[in-house]
Amino acid sequence: MMGKDHRTWHERLPEALWAYRTTEKTPTQATPYSLVFGVEAILPLEIELPSLRTAMYCEMTLDERARLRLEELDAMDEIRLAAQQKLEIYQAQMARAYDKLARMRTFQKGQLVLVLRRPIQGRHHGPKFSPNWEGPYAIKQVFEGGAYLLIDKEGNLPMGPINGRYLKKYYA
CATH class of the missing domain: 2.30.30 (SH3 type barrels.)
Structure with missing residues (x-):
C-alpha cells in the first residue's frame, strides 16, 4: 500500500484497518465489522454502483429502516454465538493438528x-x-x-x- 514513501504510513492506517475489518476471518467465518455492528459494511463501491442492498435501503421509509435495524440488533447475539462456536471448532482442529505432529518429551529421574x-x-x-x-x-x-x-x-x-x-x- 505504501509504495516508495514509507514516511506517510500513518495516513494509510484507516484504509488498512478498513480492509482488515471488512475481510472475513477463517476462524469465525465472519468479518470483525459484522460481529461489532450486526451487519456487513456497505463498501464504497456499493455507493458508486448501487447494489440490491443499497437500493432496497434507499426505498424504505424511516420507520421501516428503524424496524430493520432493531431486527439486525436482535440477531446480533445469535451471530456472535455462531462465530464463537465456529472459533471453538477451529481452535480444536488446530490443537488436534498440532498434537498429531508434536512429540512429548519425557524424562526419568536421574537422567x-x-x-x-x-x-x-x-x-x-x-x-x-x-x-x-x-x-x-x-x-x-x-x-x-x-x-x-x-x-x-x-x-x-x-x-x-x-x-x-x-x-x-x-x-x-
Whole structure:
C-alpha cells in the first residue's frame, strides 16, 4: 500500500484497518465489522454502483429502516454465538493438528539433560556463536504435566521447575 514513501504510513492506517475489518476471518467465518455492528459494511463501491442492498435501503421509509435495524440488533447475539462456536471448532482442529505432529518429551529421574538457554533467560547474551544448550543437569524430580526439577553436578538447584520442551537428552 505504501509504495516508495514509507514516511506517510500513518495516513494509510484507516484504509488498512478498513480492509482488515471488512475481510472475513477463517476462524469465525465472519468479518470483525459484522460481529461489532450486526451487519456487513456497505463498501464504497456499493455507493458508486448501487447494489440490491443499497437500493432496497434507499426505498424504505424511516420507520421501516428503524424496524430493520432493531431486527439486525436482535440477531446480533445469535451471530456472535455462531462465530464463537465456529472459533471453538477451529481452535480444536488446530490443537488436534498440532498434537498429531508434536512429540512429548519425557524424562526419568536421574537422567541427564541439556537446557535450552534462550527462551528461559530472555535475550541471548555472549558471543554470537555460543551454544544454545547448557548443562548437563540431572533430573531430581518429575512433576505431572511435563515439568522437571533439575540439579547440577554439585547437587545445587540452578533454577525452578522447567517445562520438558526446553530440555533434551544428554548423551554421555
